[in-house]
Amino acid sequence: MSAVSPSTAPAWSRWWNASGVTRLRREGAVAPVLAFVVFFVVYVIINPALLTRFQLQTAANLVVPLVLVALAQLVIVLVGGIDISIGAIMSLANVVFAVQLETMPVPVAILLSLGVGLGCGLFNGFLVAYGGLPAIAVTLASAFIFGSLAREVLDAPGGGVTKEIYLATSGELLPYLPVSLVWLAVIAVLLWLLLQRTSLGRHIYGVGSNMESVRAAGLNAKLTKLLAFGLAGVLTSLGAMMLASSTVTGDPRSGDPYLLSSIAAVALAGAVFTGGRGSIIGTILAACTLGLIGNLLFFARVNSYWQYVISALIIVAVVGIPVVWRKVAFRVKGNRS
Template identity: 85%
Template sequence: MSVTAPPAPPVAPKPAAAASGPRFWNSTGVVRLRREGAIAPIAAFVVFFVVYVIINPELLTRFQLQTASNLVVPLALVALGQLIVVLVGGIDISIGAIMSLCNVVFATQLEHLPVPVAILLSVGVGLACGLFNGVLVAYAGLPAIAVTLASAFIFGSIAREVLDRPGGGVTKEIYLATSGELVPFVPVSLVWLAVIAVLLWLLLQRTALGRHIYGVGSNMESVRAAGINARLTKLLAFGLAGVVTSFGAMMLASSTVTGDPRSGDPYLLSSIAAVALAGAAFTGGKGSIIGTILAACTLGLIGNLLFFAGVNSYWQYVISALIIVAVVGIPVVWRRVAFFAKGARS
């Protein structure tokens, strides 16, 4: 006589949220943001924005939103250009001079040429400047900091030859198309920034070139072993940085309705500070687009807050420098403290 075992009790299915928790967080990009170091700048921006609104509630008015957007968008675009160079393990000291040159080319050519042609010329100048740096860094093997320091003087001198004082032919129509309002409370400049940021994100995350840029900065030997042309990747990264910087230059010219041969000077230190605040690794291979944009917005709002507080604008340079020192130095100090604390316990 055989005995049949009783049927096993039904197993309750795992909750969908628990089963797919890690997959959910991966799909929302939180893991990617943490890996790229973007969580800290996002949190910093949220905290500072709340504090700023408490101190100056007028920021949420239409005029103040438009003014603040026109202030931070050029910085965000130039910071994105700096980020691309940092991703391949370099740094671009000439990025402010590139911005000045593209700015005056755009503003002056509007006096003689149709707007699309002036835009193409400005983008072409930015691309040429980036490729000039890229050739010397990637193929001549020169240090990026030395090359871009020298080219900063070259590009700056050319900018002053093109336009020796503020001027140009930027019209009200161009201002409205780039720096006005799309709809109430939606500045056009933020829309342009979002479009460029999304296209750049797709390029870096969804194309072979983007993967190569991250790879060259994170592990050069593995990239070479895989048969990837690291020199060409560096060259294209510098060229792409010049193109993105040219968009920042044109946005600045449009918002100020003028070209200025020294317009890019304040953006060099600020772009480096934004990339540092965004958690990018200056050794290459790590950096976030959204983190860089929000870090640039935070720096821009700091400058705006100082302006409304009646503080000399030159203090923004001091604050940017302190941010760079803090972002770079605090992790080092923390690791040393943790090391000594671990040694003391053992």
């Protein structure tokens, strides 16, 4: 039987392919998209105030740092690694930014914070790529180093984040358009262009999916891993600065909650932890979904302990349901044949 050509395919099939749904499905991003829609609707029903300007701005400022750190974790996962130090890097970049604002111009503080993230990422990347050490072991050890440095820079919440910086990063650009979402959109588009339209991006996906092919093609896999860790460090610094700006303070422990959340967001987005597969839009929506779940449980007045338990169960369900569905569909298809 001949295949159905695009011109004779049903209208819904042509829409399905043209709308990008097929690509989302291929990247494993359908689950986070559906999860975000479901929890957003539930959240609006329970807390209609989310649609007010103030609540939307507050929610955006809370979730943007998590999204940026989750994107950083995604880059590491794409090359087949995982970064346990990402929370500590965030804390260090956060306090460096806040402290430098007390004496330095804003551009200098930004560059120093970005430099800290880049340096931490390259430190991890060098040991992993050129030292041949497991990423989980290297980043676990460096987490203690970076966390200690953060507490040396600032031993308690403080710093010189001003109202002007808050308005420039966490205020409103237009009614119902938080500035933080604009910054996130710019960063996400730049990251997408880097990963999808440059040789470095193709190498990052290649190193994670098929190392043998990368070596056969004569590509420098070690350098690619090193640069991936450096890129992740820069993204983490951006998240750290957005967090410092929205809270108007630096905190040496500010990154602690973001480690597990970033890993959960990447898992929820359907990324493969052996590398080579992961979606930017899926990761963004997965991180937003985690934020919605947390706020939803808070407004439902669920005990803080049970919030973690319920959040974990929801994540397992969202990640596991597509897997079970594929297995059931495969068995049904096998029985029919």
